[in-house]
Amino acid sequence: xxxxxxxxxxxxxxxxxxxxxxxxxxxxxxxxxxxxxxxxxxxxxxxxxxxxxxxxxxxxxxxxxxxxxxxxxxxxxxxxxxxxxxxxxxxxxxxxxxxxxxxxxxxxxxxxxxxxxxxxxxxxxxxxxxxxxxxxxxxxxxxxxxxxxxxxxxxxxxxxxxxxxxxxxxxxxxxxxxxxxxxxxxxxxxxxxxxxxxxxxxxxxxxxxxxxxxxxxxxxxxxxxxxxxxxxxxxxxxxxxxxxxxxxxxxxxxxxxxxxxxxxxxxxxxxxxxxxxxxxxxxxxxxxxxxxxxxxxxxxxxxxxxxxxxxxxxxxxxxxxxxxxxxxxxxxxxxxxxxxxxxxxxxxxxxxxxxxxxxxxxxxxxxxxxxxxxxxxxxxxxxxxxxxxxxxxxxxxxxxxxxxxxxxxxxxxxxxxxxxxxxxxxxx
Amino acid sequence: xxxxxxxxxxxxxxxxxxxxxxxxxxxxxxxxxxxxxxxxxxxxxxxxxxxxxxxxxxxxxxxxxxxxxxxxxxxxxxxxxxxxxxxxxx
Numbered sequence: 001x002x003x004x005x006x007x008x009x010x011x012x013x014x015x016x017x018x019x020x021x022x023x024x025x026x027x028x029x030x031x032x033x034x035x036x037x038x039x040x041x042x043x044x045x046x047x048x049x050x051x052x053x054x055x056x057x058x059x060x061x062x063x064x065x066x067x068x069x070x071x072x073x074x075x076x077x078x079x080x081x082x083x084x085x086x087x088x089x090x091x092x093x094x095x096x097x098x099x100x101x102x103x104x105x106x107x108x109x110x111x112x113x114x115x116x117x118x119x120x121x122x123x124x125x126x127x128x129x130x131x132x133x134x135x136x137x138x139x140x141x142x143x144x145x146x147x148x149x150x151x152x153x154x155x156x157x158x159x160x161x162x163x164x165x166x167x168x169x170x171x172x173x174x175x176x177x178x179x180x181x182x183x184x185x186x187x188x189x190x191x192x193x194x195x196x197x198x199x200x201x202x203x204x205x206x207x208x209x210x211x212x213x214x215x216x217x218x219x220x221x222x223x224x225x226x227x228x229x230x231x232x233x234x235x236x237x238x239x240x241x242x243x244x245x246x247x248x249x250x251x252x253x254x255x256x257x258x259x260x261x262x263x264x265x266x267x268x269x270x271x272x273x274x275x276x277x278x279x280x281x282x283x284x285x286x287x288x289x290x291x292x293x294x295x296x297x298x299x300x301x302x303x304x305x306x307x308x309x310x311x312x313x314x315x316x317x318x319x320x321x322x323x324x325x326x327x328x329x330x331x332x333x334x335x336x337x338x339x340x341x342x343x344x345x346x347x348x349x350x351x352x353x354x355x356x357x358x359x360x361x362x363x364x365x366x367x368x369x370x371x372x373x374x375x376x377x378x379x380x381x382x383x384x385x386x387x388x389x390x391x392x393x394x395x396x397x398x399x400x401x402x403x404x405x406x407x408x409x410x411x412x413x414x415x416x417x418x419x420x421x422x423x424x425x426x427x428x
Numbered sequence: 429x430x431x432x433x434x435x436x437x438x439x440x441x442x443x444x445x446x447x448x449x450x451x452x453x454x455x456x457x458x459x460x461x462x463x464x465x466x467x468x469x470x471x472x473x474x475x476x477x478x479x480x481x482x483x484x485x486x487x488x489x490x491x492x493x494x495x496x497x498x499x500x501x502x503x504x505x506x507x508x509x510x511x512x513x514x515x516x517x518x
Contacts (some may be wrong), residue, residue, distance in 0.1 A: 134485065137476070142469065149469070156487075158476040161469060180480040 019365075021344040025334065027351055027363055037063045038383040042358060053360035054388045056378040059193075061224050061335050062307050063383050064296040067257035077291030085284035090273065093284030093314035097291035104297040105249070105261055108223075108231060111240045115269040117261050118282040120220055120250035121147040125154055126276035127216065127246055128185070132157040137181035139173055141165065141188045141199065145218060146367060148187050154278075167203035167359055174211035185214040185246070190222030190233030191319025195338050196331025198226075201237050205244065208364050216246040223336040224232060224300055230308025231300075252284070254300065257293040259371030270353075291369070307382055314389060315380040321393030327400060331374070338377040341405050347374040350399040359392045434517075438497050441477045445470050456498045460491060470486060479502075 003055040019025050026046045033050040034041040038056040041048040064070055089091030091120045098116055105114040117123035128151030132138055138152040142161035144335045152159040158181060163169040170186065178184060201217070208215045215262055219232040227235025234243060241247065246268065251259035262272055272279060284290075300307070312333065319329055321335050330338045341347040344365065351363040376396070380389070399405075429437075439454050446454075446464050453463060460466045466474070471488045482504055494503040498513055 149472075153488075154473075158479060159472045160476045177476075177480055240498055 001080065004304045013285055014153070019184055022348045022365070023345065024361075027348065027355065036060055037066060038381040038385075042360065046393075051358075053355070053358050054384070054392055055381065056359065056361040056392065058381065059221065059253035059379050060256045061254050061311055061379065061381060062230075062300070063256075063381065064224075064254065064299055066293070066383075067296075067299060069299065070256075070292050070295045073295035074288050074292040077288045081287035081291075083288065084286050087283060088280055089284040090280050095284075095287040095290065097287045097294055098284060101294040101297065102261075104294045104301070105263055107128055108297055109249075109263040111247065111263040111265070113264070113266040113269040114219055115272045115279070116285065117260040117262070117279055118285055119258065120218075120252060120260035121150075121276045122246070122282055123248050123250070123262050124148045124218065125151045125278040126272055127248060127262050128152050128157070128308045129154040129278065130272055130276040131155075131214075131246075132183060132185060134158070134184075136183040137177060137179060139170060139177075139186045139213070141192075143194070144187055144189060145193075146221070146234075148216075148218065165197065165199055167200055169206045170204060171207040171210070171399065174207060176212060178211045178213070184208075184211070185216050186213050186216070187216040189335065190219040191334045192331065192366060193221045193223065193336055196329070196334045196336030198233060198236070198331070198333060200215065200239065201233055201243075202214060202239065205239070214245040215245045215253075216242070218247065220246040220248070220250040220253060221334065221336065223249055224304070225308060225311055226333070227308065228305060229301075230304035230311075255291040255293045255296040257285070257296065259289060311380060311382045314382065314384055314386070317386060318378065318380055318389040318393055321390055322396060325393070325397035325400070326399065335380050336377060337380065338375050340373060340375050342372050342374055343405075346403045346405050347376065349403045350376060350405060351395075353402065354392070354395055355397040357395050359395055363384050431505075434501055434504065435497055436476060437481060439477070441474060441481065442497075445473050445477070454497075457496050459495050461495065 014327060026044060030042040030044045032040060032042045036055060036058055038055055039052060040053050040055040040058065041050045042247065081095050081097070085093035085095065087097065102114045102116060111218065119124055124145070124147035128138060128148065132152065132155040134156050136157045138159045140148060140159065140161055141164055143164045160173055162173055166426050186204065188204055191198060205215050217233065222232040226233050229235060234241060242302050245264060247263040249261050249263065251257045251261065262269065315335050317335065322329060322337065325341055330340065341350065347363045354361060361376065361378055364377050369375060435456060442454055442464070446466060458464055458489070461469065468488065471491050473493065475488050484504060490503065493510045495502045
């Protein structure tokens, strides 16, 4: 007779391999007991009572869900529409707030139209599985988000990675492989959330266009952070919305709700609404979340310039404090600060040192990054005080010294391929 | 294209994808995952390169069974025979 327990035990060994290198999983899966903003109260599994922390583990970059107009939007939508959507958007789950949110996002990104999805993950699964097939090709930065790789797998399309942030490697692959495929989509991220790096977007778009390839840009960690109005990486590079074909975003970071979206041409969004199985087979996000996110999007449209500039100032202050301690960081100019700690025990110990002193962050290991690329990663919040940032940076430097995280370990991540090494020299 | 040429081409693809792997480890019977340390992304890249080079359809899953260069050559030979494409192996 089949036994679920023994089946799971067999699979668990392989699936939990990344966590097995850590002394325990006690730093993961905490229970939050407050909003997750610049500070947070939470209870770890090994503890009985909640503790209060300065929070570096939340992508709620701008605290838009603390604003009265966002709160009222949630409450009013609950009174008018109830809690859940109770249906796929295609059938019966698409309410007035969903339509309002689509319009607000379309205005924000200055595109023709926007389609909503139940999560950012579902948005990426949807867009690739609906746009590519076995004879097509997905070319992607080797450090792209796993949801896009899963989308390519669902599409059963050919997939090939190019060296990280290396348009020359992309160009060489396009020259060699373009003629073997029908549709080619080139994918990259607006901000690499595990390193805080930006892509060389103009060069990547140019390489794609030279070879008749479409471009997908995932702006999940860029919206609310980059650009003169904080509308994302396209704005940061002063590129129009039409520079890319598919703009993917999320509602669970800067907009502090739940859901994902794809913004672009009406032809694309209508294709996804009726052709993407992950979309059709999922319930829509709750109307309360749609209303709250629409209010947050409108807030960003009005105040993005001020909020984005303040967030970037604080992120730079934090990065400078770490750099003054001779720590070499991976990225620049975004809302993320990160450095490599390849030794899993050192990573766990340094994180615990900070947790014990009231600083909350997550130790990042595979599969969030590639194997042996553990890192300490900090999300900066617009309401972190300068004192909080300086104090957390000082504690981080103490932990780095105490656990002998060497300069070598903390240095920029090693390129995965030789092409990347050549390119990083060219770009530095 | 004879078997030796096919093996050389496959080795060249593997060297490009697994540049960290020592050259002496690229033997015909080295297992892609256990001996060469390939992860799922490497396997997906390898499948695409093999497909485009030999004009065949594979899946990343198939490399878990045909998990060495020798076994992969057998798979490609079988595929070429099944499709009556003698050109791949001359």
